[in-house]
Amino acid sequence: MSDYVLRTATDGDLEQVARLRREAFADPGEFNPEGTYRTIFEPARTHLIEQDGQVVGVTGAFTRDLAIPGAVVPAAHVTGVSVSPVHTRKGLLTRLMQAQLTDAPEALAVLWASEGRIYPRFGYGLAAQNVTMRADRRDLRITAPPAPGTLRGGIPADLIKELSEVYSRVLPHKPGWSSRDEAWWKHLTADPETRREGGTKARAVLFENPDGVVDGFARYRIRPNWDDNGPKQEVNVIELVAATPAAYAELYRFLLRIDLSRSLVQGLTSADDPLFHLVDEPRQLGAKAGDGLWVRLTDVPRALTARRYAAPIDVVFELTDTLRPANAGRWRLRAGAGGALVTCQRADGDPDFELGISELSAVYLGGTRLGALHLAGRVREHRPGAVAATSTAFSWPVAPYSIEIF
Numbered sequence: 001m002s003d004y005v006l007r008t009a010t011d012g013d014l015e016q017v018a019r020l021r022r023e024a025f026a027d028p029g030e031f032n033p034e035g036t037y038r039t040i041f042e043p044a045r046t047h048l049i050e051q052d053g054q055v056v057g058v059t060g061a062f063t064r065d066l067a068i069p070g071a072v073v074p075a076a077h078v079t080g081v082s083v084s085p086v087h088t089r090k091g092l093l094t095r096l097m098q099a100q101l102t103d104a105p106e107a108l109a110v111l112w113a114s115e116g117r118i119y120p121r122f123g124y125g126l127a128a129q130n131v132t133m134r135a136d137r138r139d140l141r142i143t144a145p146p147a148p149g150t151l152r153g154g155i156p157a158d159l160i161k162e163l164s165e166v167y168s169r170v171l172p173h174k175p176g177w178s179s180r181d182e183a184w185w186k187h188l189t190a191d192p193e194t195r196r197e198g199g200t201k202a203r204a205v206l207f208e209n210p211d212g213v214v215d216g217f218a219r220y221r222i223r224p225n226w227d228d229n230g231p232k233q234e235v236n237v238i239e240l241v242a243a244t245p246a247a248y249a250e251l252y253r254f255l256l257r258i259d260l261s262r263s264l265v266q267g268l269t270s271a272d273d274p275l276f277h278l279v280d281e282p283r284q285l286g287a288k289a290g291d292g293l294w295v296r297l298t299d300v301p302r303a304l305t306a307r308r309y310a311a312p313i314d315v316v317f318e319l320t321d322t323l324r325p326a327n328a329g330r331w332r333l334r335a336g337a338g339g340a341l342v343t344c345q346r347a348d349g350d351p352d353f354e355l356g357i358s359e360l361s362a363v364y365l366g367g368t369r370l371g372a373l374h375l376a377g378r379v380r381e382h383r384p385g386a387v388a389a390t391s392t393a394f395s396w397p398v399a400p401y402s403i404e405i406f
């Protein structure tokens with residue numbers, strides 16, 4: 001390994017980093033140096049390994065906030081993890097992960113995994129399910145009565161002010177969503193041909209309430225499809241953000257009645273998406289659950305005191321964390337009613353249960369239940385009832401999910 005050099009990236013590394021990423025992910029696209037990726041790339045947060053001047057391994061992070069139960073906190077948004085195919089399984093990722101987790105100033109890191117088996121060894125836990133929907137719109141009706149308001153169409157890139165205003169209003173109530181500054185809005189609404197995958201240019205629809213306030217929007221594309229039997233177009237929902245039940249219902253009512261379409265496809269929703277309760281035939285939503293956001297707590301007391309809890313809690317747990325030993329050991333977590341007075345301090349005495357950092361990270365967003373991990377044999381309970389009480393305290397009224405792949 002002596003010929004591999006680990007260092008932080010500079011601005012000048014962008015091209016090599018992007019090339020390596022395309023190589024590792026077998027992405028046939030060309031690097032466009034004028035594209036918006038340059039505006040979100042953070043060299044100071046990018047660790048890379050080079051050999052003979054060639055970048056052969058990289059992991060990056062975006063500096064963004066993440067909504068968690070009851071708060072919005074800084075979280076390292078890990079991205080673009082890539083090792084050149086001819087250098088894999090030599091420990092490069094391990095070195096990169098160690099450096100990244102050591103240097104991250106935030107109390108937690110989040111990522112989307114290309115393969116679920118890669119990250120648990122580095123302390124990540126599966127914190128949020130991702131649900132995709134593929135609905136036949138002809139078999140679906142919205143049961144809510146029509147709500148007063150107006151729909152307005154447009155191009156997402158022209159509507160950033162409206163979109164960002166609603167998004168910021170909704171974000172604190174959506175564990176798993178990530179903050180977006182102006183550069184991110186421009187990046188997400190840029191609409192290069194390479195992102196369309198055979199669909200039209202992106203469109204936006206806004207829902208304005210009777211007072212003229214924009215209470216929600218959807219970004220979507222239409223994927224054309226005609227055969228001998230006529231039109232079968234697909235409405236591909238990039239994202240739907242609604243601050244009120246009326247906005248939610250009216251935006252879906254619109255998306256489900258677009259002429260010439262047969263199906264509605266949405267890739268990033270949650271297990272308790274309100275749509276399941278708004279249609280007359282939920283099975284026709286064609287929902288499928290898979291893994292979504294992975295979380296890694298890097299500073300356990302800071303992370304645990306940042307979130308709120310659904311019920312009062314007072315437990316002592318024993319934690320293992322070989323990669324970040326400062327997290328390991330015995331902790332006492334206390335939270336009062338309504339999530340007040342949260343403390344997490346070193347503890348003596350017998351632990352109520354034992355678990356690893358991957359398990360604690362998994363339950364952090366309130367999606368994965370500690371009780372389920374206990375049933376899977378991944379938590380050892382010493383005081384009967386402690387896991388159930390902790391499971392309840394860590395749960396949250398809405399399931400977490402990530403609304404975008406970063």
Ligand SMILES: CC(C)(COP(=O)(O)OP(=O)(O)OC[C@H]1O[C@@H](n2cnc3c(N)ncnc32)[C@H](O)[C@@H]1OP(=O)(O)O)[C@@H](O)C(=O)NCCC(=O)NCCS
Pocket residue numbers: 024025080081082083084087088089090091092093094095112113114115117118121
């Ligand atoms: C995933 C990837 C970054 C791993 O890099 P790497 O340098 O080969 O990883 P390491 O050598 O440090 O492996 C560390 C451990 O993880 C295991 N591992 C790594 N990638 C794995 C994978 N895809 N599947 C199963 N195990 C994997 C290794 O076997 C090794 O285990 P061991 O210590 O028991 O021997 C690399 O294979 C890659 O770039 N893949 C394509 C792009 C991708 O999927 N990136 C991840 C994006 S989220």
